[in-house]
Amino acid sequence: MKQNFYRKIIQGLSLTSVMFVFQACYGTPQDFGNDINISGIVTSFATGKPIKGIKITIENSSQFQLTDSEGKFVMYVPKMDSYNINFEDVDSISNGSFTTKDTTLITVNNSIYLNMTLKNK
């Protein structure tokens, strides 16, 4: 407690937070966690069964992910105020054929869980 108090005094005196930000020799810069976790499951509207191979993309980001055999996805994406998320069936008829769907989300905390259903084409 006393040490942390002293630490804050030094931080104030140095007029900088630089002393608390560092990287080791041959290490990377530190990560300040500028991301959120988006996860969820994609199921068929008609059958309720999970859909494999749906491509999830985030607008204004180059990242994407495909749902696994349980229809699940988990991805960390850069923190933004809101997200336009696109769900697209990209594997032709391999796992059925589904319509594309978009959804917009407002960021309120550091993780979002989505339960998404897609209709058959």
Added chain:
Amino acid sequence: MNSLQKYISRQFKKTETEIHNLNYLFWECTSRCNLSCLHCGSDCVSNASIPDMPLGDFLKAIDTIPTPAGNFTVVLTGGEPLLRNDLEQCGREIRKRGMRWSMVTNGYLYTAEKQNELLNAGMGALTISLDGMEGSHNWLRNNKQSFTKVDKAIDLAASTPRLNFDVVTCVNQHNFTELDAIYNYLTDKKVKAWRLFTIVPIGRAKNHPELFLSACQFKELMEFIAHKRKENEMDVKFSCEGFVGDYETKVRDGIFFCRAGINIGSVLIDGSISACPNIDRSFAQGNIYTDNFYEVWQTRFQPFRKRNWTRTGKCEKCSDYKNCGGSGMHLWHGEKKNVLVCHNEKLKHVSL
């Protein structure tokens, strides 16, 4: 650096050492490497006989940490981490524990698909090695394709706003005259941060004297960094490899502070518990296969936290010792009777 700055810096180091919060952990997850660089500090080889450390073994070690410190980062290093085929899973398991992770890579295997996979798994920072323009980089990296590959990797990493990303360069006789060219190359690519190292005679580098800068070149390097920092186009800095006397605060953001064993720990390929991987392995404080990792961090590490043993050799009567503290821990090897390189001494004896 004025007297007040020096005093505050010393008090700060003292307090940090007493608290010794672990918030930066290297994981030497493989000793395999796809290159055979002339300067490799770890002297790793392409077909390392030591198997990669299983993810489960590392997780058991970090699970002993009761509450990870703020911004606790696991830095995956090697060898070349991208040779592991479970890297995505490694990253996801680290994030599940409320920790962050990053990676040091030579960029050879860093493709768009790989970047997507690693970002999805929560990678937040990245360091890529670039050791010169094409000829010098390929020479040092001992591979004719390495520049082409790293060029693409840098483009990819610079394209994502998510990564806290920097490029590191080991300055040597071959690339010393290319510093301006490398600077322009990186600014053209919108790279935000560039960290420069020199090479010290450890690992494979011991056998290549052409890798080391003369004292005069070293001073020119300090001048180059100080000048580029004033231009403020890119965050250029000298690494934390040693105390540089009057150039402190001119060539890096903070004042030299070797945090090995104070805030920086490591789990090495054989399970050894130490600090930065380039530190002499005889400094290992325990082993995850026989000891509780966090208990070792909390109760051992005395050579890292009480460094008065470094007051020997050329440090014994040095007037800058109280500000330098024996320079970087990686500069103490073998019998540990003398510091391997004194950057401050080099600078003192040269005028440009």
